[in-house]
Every structure is written in structure tokens, then in C-alpha cells.
Amino acid sequence: MKKLTSEDVDKILKIKTPEQLFALIENEITFFFEISYLAIFILNNDETEYVLRKQIFRAKDMPGVARDTKLVLKDSIVTHLLATKKPILLKEVRVNLEVALTPDRQKFLSLLRNRLLKLKAELCVPGLENDKLVAIFVLGKKISKEEFSVQEVELFSSLVEQFAKVVYNFGLLRKEIEFFVSSIRKINNDLEAKDPYTAGHSYRVARFSMVVGKKFQNEISKIPYGEMLLYYTAELHDVGKINLSDRILKKKCSLDEQEYNAVKKHPFESAKIIAPLEKWFGRTIIDTVLCHHENYDGTGYPYGKKGEEVNILARIIRVADSFDAMITDRPYRKALVHHEVLSELKKGRGTLYDPKVVDAFLEAYREGLFKDIFFSQLESRLEDRKG
Numbered sequence: 001m002k003k004l005t006s007e008d009v010d011k012i013l014k015i016k017t018p019e020q021l022f023a024l025i026e027n028e029i030t031f032f033f034e035i036s037y038l039a040i041f042i043l044n045n046d047e048t049e050y051v052l053r054k055q056i057f058r059a060k061d062m063p064g065v066a067r068d069t070k071l072v073l074k075d076s077i078v079t080h081l082l083a084t085k086k087p088i089l090l091k092e093v094r095v096n097l098e099v100a101l102t103p104d105r106q107k108f109l110s111l112l113r114n115r116l117l118k119l120k121a122e123l124c125v126p127g128l129e130n131d132k133l134v135a136i137f138v139l140g141k142k143i144s145k146e147e148f149s150v151q152e153v154e155l156f157s158s159l160v161e162q163f164a165k166v167v168y169n170f171g172l173l174r175k176e177i178e179f180f181v182s183s184i185r186k187i188n189n190d191l192e193a194k195d196p197y198t199a200g201h202s203y204r205v206a207r208f209s210m211v212v213g214k215k216f217q218n219e220i221s222k223i224p225y226g227e228m229l230l231y232y233t234a235e236l237h238d239v240g241k242i243n244l245s246d247r248i249l250k251k252k253c254s255l256d257e258q259e260y261n262a263v264k265k266h267p268f269e270s271a272k273i274i275a276p277l278e279k280w281f282g283r284t285i286i287d288t289v290l291c292h293h294e295n296y297d298g299t300g301y302p303y304g305k306k307g308e309e310v311n312i313l314a315r316i317i318r319v320a321d322s323f324d325a326m327i328t329d330r331p332y333r334k335a336l337v338h339h340e341v342l343s344e345l346k347k348g349r350g351t352l353y354d355p356k357v358v359d360a361f362l363e364a365y366r367e368g369l370f371k372d373i374f375f376s377q378l379e380s381r382l383e384d385r386k387g
């Protein structure tokens, strides 16, 4: 095992979001500890179970666990970690099972051993913060097949402790932010109620953006709170349209110059409404919302910025926004069918849109990653017809 330098420790201590930690664990920590397999479970928002958030494989013959694997609160691993607040080593469970004094103890330990075997776990490490078990790290064998040393278990435990702190604080921060976002969301709902053509638009743009954002994870994880930022900016990008008149929102023919100039102001209006969120996200949240109509070749509005002068979040939203506008009916035209929409995206590749984002979008479409979103759109259309 190589030594952990003070630079490594510094890097870990500076981390503020779970995404950044996941990236560090994937790219460095698993190599450092020579772990063949690692699964990270995090306590869900309702605090009813631990959901699998990440699996990392460093050896070929590791099948891992099913993506929907959960550890419920009654799970023997969870109860044991909560009771002892210490890591569980499979080899120790085996030894303890042999010397168990009571049938109850024997029963519990054999349950625990079987559970560990099912999860391919050699070691389970609790992530505790303020006495709350917020994360569970499940480690497979070491690549060398050697056993984990006491020193390694201790070192890994202190990393998981740091991870738990980040997850816990991030959860608190998220709750605080959600409180503010929910009031802005009300304005968005009012807008969508005013303009039936945009019903569900912000929700779908947010979901399209998140699917495509996964393909830019490296870039996005470098932006503080990048993933959260992408969701909120995609969801709230048009909230400033609330200040447009109904006449403009619902106009069936094309807009005259004056009306179009009014529409072009909506990124500024959106930025004003979301301004309280700058406190947590910094200037990036404002810039992203302001630039969601900028084109890759610099012909967009409001500034005419081009290429990478616009951040990756706004470049993703630009495509997601157009895509959603094209698949839905608008006052001035009917929805396009999917193959027409895809060819429109290709046409705008490199002019309206960032070519890398278009490629990622087309790939996600081919992989069927948008199916659930299309289904929700269909459902809301049926709802509209019923209404």
C-alpha cells in the first residue's frame, strides 16, 4: 500500500459534494487500497433504507450486485453496524460464529455471514455523522487476495467518516435549498398553468438535461454542486416568462419585433427570480440561466456568446430545451415527430448547439434513456385531453 500524502488528505478535506467524492473514490481511492470491488450505499431521504449509489469494479470476475439492491433498516448488516459502530470483517464474523455461545447469537451471525457473502463483501465500513449511519461502504476482496490489514481498515474507516460528513452536510444544505426552490417552483407552476403549451416543459427539460449530463460527468463534477445546479437551472430556466403577457405567450402566429424583444428579456427575468440561490451556488447559477438561449456559433441571445464561453450546463439545457419544444405542440405549430426532431438537432450541430452535446443527446435517444420522459409527456397530454 502506498502512503497517503498530505496533498491527498488536503484534496479529501476540500471536497464538498458527494459527486466529487465519488469521482475521487473511483479514480484514486480504489487503486490506493487495491480493492477489486466497492459498493456505496446511502441512506435515502425518507431514512427508511440504504440505496445503492455506486458500484466500482477493479477486477474482471466481480459480478457485483443488482442495481436495485437495498439495505433495509432491519438488514443484519445495518443492525450490526448501528449496534457496534465499527467495520464488519467477514473473517471475524466467521471466527465469532464458531465460538458463538447462544443459539440466538449463532443465528444472527450466520445470517450476517450469508448476507456478506451475498453482497461479495469482505469488509463493510459504516459512515457515521452525528451518530447517524448515513452511508455503508461494501468492499470486496483485495486484488492481491491478501486480507485487509488493521491499518488499512482504520485508514479506510477514516475516509468513510469524511465521506459521511460530506453526505450529511450536503443533505442539510439540500433541504435548505429545496425550501427556497419550492417557492420559485410555485411561480413556475403558475406560468405553466397560464400557458398550457408549456405544461411539464421545465420538468422534462430538467430530466433530459440530467440524462445527458451523465455523459459529461467529468466536466460537471468539477463545478461545485454541478449536478444539482444542472437540475435547478434546467427546471427554472424559463421562470422569468411569468412576466410576459398572455397575448405573447399564446400568440398563434409569429411574433413582431417588439414582442420578440420582450421574449428575449426572459433570461434576465429568470435570473432575477432565482437570484437568492446565488448564495449557495455562486455566479454559475445566474450565468447558466442567462445563457440558455445562446447559440454555439454566437448567434443567440442575450449576449451572443459562443462555444465554450457558455458553460456546459447552459449548453446542455440549450439542446434539451429545443428538443422539448420540438416534441410538444406550440401555439404556432404542431409537435414534430421524433425522427424530424432528431434531424433538426443534427442540422443545428455546431451552429445552434454544441456538437458534443448533440452527439450525447442522440446517443441517449438511441439507448432508450428518454423513454420514461416521453411516457410522462404522453400521460400529461392525455390528462389535458380529459381536462
Ligand SMILES: [Fe+2]
Pocket (backbone or CB within 6 Å): 237, 238, 266, 292, 293
Ligand atoms: Fe427560455
Ligand SMILES: [Fe+2]
Pocket (backbone or CB within 6 Å): 201, 205, 237, 238, 321
Ligand atoms: Fe424553455
